[in-house]
Amino acid sequence: MTFFKTILTGSALALLAVSAQAQDVVRVAGNFATEHSSSLAMVKFEEELERLSGGAIDVNIFPAQQLGGAAENVQAVKIGAIELMWVGTAYLTRTVPELEVIGLPFQFPDRETAFAIVDGPVGVALDDKLATEGLTSMGYMELGFRQLTNNVRPIVAVEDIAGLKIRLQPNETHLATFRALGANPVAMDVKELYSALEQGVIDGQENPFAIINVAGYAEVQKHVSNTGHFFDFISVVGNKAWFDGLDADKQAMVREAMATAIAYQRELAAEQDAAGLGTLIEKGMTFTEVSPELAAALRENTAAAAAETKSRLDVELVGLLDAETAKLGM
Known part of the structure; x- marks a missing residue:
């Protein structure tokens, strides 16, 4: 796993896009601290995807704003300068306003109810909205009660x-x-x-x-x-053109590895919050x-x-x- 020591924005992200067009390189950006449950879950994703692919897919994780802030990461994934990101769902609401439907005050009595909603038909409908903006949803992690x-x-x-x-x-x-x-x-x-x-x-x-x-x-x-x-969520989203360009086997590997990471994060998040x-x-x-x-x-x-x-x-x-x-x- 490679960590950048400086924040990369603007022209640096453009250089990344030029230098890493191969589909077997996956850069994943986030703004959460390295010890946060979501960042640890992305390390789990890296391990799982590299294991499933037999090393054919190289994953590089950039937590703690190493590739810029949350808003910058959203734009970088939209234009394909970064393949994947994990970000508080609120940062996507100006791209997909419909995501506000799961961000209402005092909406969920507990985390179990919250995930029942986003893992069901409502989540599917929101994923479709993200797709129209060039983003592929990989699932929802827990940010938690604010x-x-x-x-x-x-x-x-x-x-x-x-x-x-x-x-x-x-x-x-x-x-x-x-x-x-x-x-x-x-x-x-x-x-x-x-x-x-x-x-x-x-x-x-x-x-x-x-x-x-x-x-x-x-x-x-x-x-x-x-x-x-x-109750807030962390959205894991990818650039749709990148993901659609993967062959079916690689897409399945990415989905499986991310499902493992999200399940791990939700359990760890509950422990960290407590x-x-x-x-x-x-x-x-x-x-x-x-x-x-x-x-x-x-x-x-x-x-x-x-x-x-x-x-x-x-x-x-x-x-x-x-x-x-x-x-x-x-």
Whole structure:
């Protein structure tokens, strides 16, 4: 496995595209820390695909923003400068807005329900939308329930969120949700987040406990709460022209290796998330548990944002989502 020591963007990515046209070379880019479950899962993918292909397919993994930030990776895969990426699904919503249908506030009661939706007909419909944009979906990993941190005050009531300048992913539903809570949300690529927190440019951010931990945000944030306002996914997508150009055997190998990696990641993600909060407290963050009253108020205040998102998305897709969630008793 080869790791680049510098971030490659712009012309450097173009050079990569020219120098590695052979279909047996697969570059996989991600913005997650090397110790995050998703990055470890990509190492598993590398091992599995090279084993299945008998070494005929060479996989190179580039985690931790080595090939640029999340937004840059999306563009690089779309143009074929990189074959594959793993990225928070929110970063794809400006390419495929329909992905917002699985990013509604307080949408899923648990991770099992979330994966039942994306592994079923709703996920198939979203994969079809990605394909129209030149992207081949390889499946969904867990990013997890997103939790709020900040440097101003503990969150014990909705009013405590008001006025906070909070970094969010570039997802319109996420931004609208925090506006509804009275915050001042700022869309920002993850590569800029740590320094923005450190410099006080923003007051806080929201991420799963495991991300908050491995990204070192405990060093620059004081307060954390288990708001669980979104359940987030990591999309694994490839350049469609590249994947379609593989022969049937190689396509099957890629799919099989990725299925193994995703199953591994989901299990590991649950373990990392369970341990994450305790680690953050050990590192000095102040934890304020969300009360039932606050949880109810958060849901009430964000219901309109969820309804607005559904109103502007494909009617058939929303109907499919409603039907599938009804089957699950939601």
